[in-house]
Amino acid sequence: MFKCVPCAVEGCRRYALEDMYTCLQHAENSDQVLQSLIASLSDSHRHRDVVMTDVRLKDIDFSNVHLTTCDFARCVFENVDFSQSKIQACFFDFCLFENCNFDGSDARHSVVAGSKIMGCSFTDTLLIHTNFMGIDARDCDFSSSDLYYSNFCSSHLVNVQFVDCNLKNADFRYTDRQNVSFKYSNFEEASFS
């Protein structure tokens, strides 16, 4: 699990980067550190316990990345490609995802709670035991995905497709749904009340 070492700068509530004393925002040459972090994450090796919070990432190719127990809380992801990636037990809480692609990825045991997700595709994705509590999702497609034991409690879903998904033990209690389709999915095995 990622280490929660506080940033050395007084008053900063973010966590320090791995092997550093400060968070990314307070690092010397933070742009350079960010670019090297992105380059390192983009390769096909497995990365564990990376802390990269509160950053804005645009037009990045993270397809086929392999991330385990990392913290990406409060990041902005714009047009980022996570397709075919393996993202296990990672925290993406309170992020903004815009036009991102997770098709064919394995994001099991991860946490996406509190995020705003717009125009993103999660088709054919393994999202078992994934926490989507309180998300605000618009124009998203989760079709053909395995959402076994996933949790969408208290989320706001508009124009979201769950076509032909496994929804066994998925939790949709207290959700606000507009134009949400569960066609061909086993929604009777999910919890709505």
Place this chain on the structure above:
Amino acid sequence: MKVFFHFSLNEFSNTYLVGPEDGGDAILIDPGHIDLELIERIESNRFTIAHVLLTHRHPSHTAGLGTLVKIYDPIVYAGSPSMYESPVKEVRDRAILDLSGITVEAIQVPGHTIDSFVYKIGNALFTGDVLYAGRVGATTGVLEKALLLKGIKNRLLTLDERFLIFPGHGTISALKIEKMFNRELIDAMAIDDLAQLSHPSIMT
């Protein structure tokens, strides 16, 4: 510190494996079911299960204990030692345990069962059936529910909201997420606030 999540299809419960980066003595939390996948996870990380922490007495969290003690001979810690067939070391509220270099704080939060404990390790809370993502633990009556909610309010919600939550069932979460989106918790806290406004001594 490494934390591994293991899901048991037997009772839909979560088991957690916590150990040092480079292998060695590790902790297993709530061995609901011991299967080959879990054994392979333990062995491939060069762990030896030296300690077992039980969050409470229910079989979905303890049924694998019989198999486990035959393989690893760990020291088992739980709230009600008399409830178990094999020897168990009693853990007390607010106890600080040093388990092979890993510091564990035991926090008793009764309600789901009288012996329910939450274990704090680093930035993680292993909540058992006290608090899940989007739910609070089930109880057998209103008094037990009040006891559980009081415990969650006074013992867990007072912690740093960045603490990660590893529950006995369901998805992993964080304290901030539960404070913001766990409707059962939000409703209960709102009722508690109202009760305190009219009868300040009731819930304190």
